[in-house]
Amino acid sequence: MSQLLKSKNTHTPSTAVTPVMRRRNQHSHRAILKAAIELLEEKGYGNICIEAIAARAGVGKQTIYRWWSSKAAVIMEAYSEKATQNIPTPDTGSVKQDLYQVLQQLFAILTTTATGTAVTGLIAEAQIDTSLAEAFREQFIQGRRAVTQTILERGIERGEIRPDVNLELALDAIYGPIWYRLLLKHATLDDAFAKELVNFLILGIQA
Numbered sequence: 468m469s470q471l472l473k474s475k476n477t478h479t480p481s482t483a484v485t486p487v488m489r490r491r492n493q494h495s496h497r498a499i500l501k502a503a504i505e506l507l508e509e510k511g512y513g514n515i516c517i518e519a520i521a522a523r524a525g526v527g528k529q530t531i532y533r534w535w536s537s538k539a540a541v542i543m544e545a546y547s548e549k550a551t552q553n554i555p556t557p558d559t560g561s562v563k564q565d566l567y568q569v570l571q572q573l574f575a576i577l578t579t580t581a582t583g584t585a586v587t588g589l590i591a592e593a594q595i596d597t598s599l600a601e602a603f604r605e606q607f608i609q610g611r612r613a614v615t616q617t618i619l620e621r622g623i624e625r626g627e628i629r630p631d632v633n634l635e636l637a638l639d640a641i642y643g644p645i646w647y648r649l650l651l652k653h654a655t656l657d658d659a660f661a662k663e664l665v666n667f668l669i670l671g672i673q674a
Contacts, residue, residue: 498524499531500545507542508581512588517541539592539599546585547606556614562622563669566641569615570661577649578656587649612638619672632672640668 502523506515517538521528535541557568577583586607593600615638622628644664648654 495524495526495530496534499526499534499541500548503541503545504581507546507585512542512584537592537596537599539589539596540602542585543589543599543603543606546582546589547603554610554614556617558621560625562618562625562627563665565618565621566615566665566668567661569611569618570641570645570664571658573611573645574656574658574661577645583649590646590650608642612642615641626674628672629674637668637672640671 499520502520503515506519506523510519515538517528517531520538520541521531524531531541535544555568555572557565559565559568577586589599589603589607593603616634619628619632619634619637623630623632641664645656648656648660654660
């Protein structure tokens with residue numbers, strides 16, 4: 468009998484429960500991100516809140532706060548994942564054409580989906596939240612800068628670009644005007660601007 472009691476006392480049900488809980492948490496996590504994207508596309512960044520995301524996802528708001536610190540953090544994860552999927556690294560043999568293709572793809576995302584609205588809201592929030600600003604740079608900005616730097620480095624190897632070019636400055640020169648237009652909306656992000664921006668940059672860095 469004592470051996471039976473010992474066996475019962477040492478048994479733990481966690482091995483049976485843990486996989487179920489893991490699946491349930493993952494399901495809730497994906498549901499929250501999906502709800503955030505849907506609401507952003509329907510209502511815009513300024514018109515949604517944590518309570519609305521929780522209601523759409525079918526979870527309690529405390530579930531959201533367990534994984535994210537704010538609405539901005541939820542939106543950033545949802546859209547950084549969506550916007551960085553399949554970032555192209557074209558290799559046409561021409562720096563100018565490669566850069567043009569990268570900007571075309573980015574402009575399409577920012578102007579034909581709700582990503583532009585999301586990014587605008589996140590940049591605004593990042594001005595008062597340093598941890599969000601750091602995460603935004605890591606999750607959304609760095610991937611595109613890395614792709615563009617690869618294009619510029621190949622241009623140096625081919626002799627199209629001067630070997631002494633400051634690559635960090637060149638990257639800022641490419642993306643700075645894009646965020647400026649996105650935030651101030653004084654001009655459009657279109658193919659004509661992509662071509663003009665690339666041509667302007669090439670004049671300053673070409674060999």
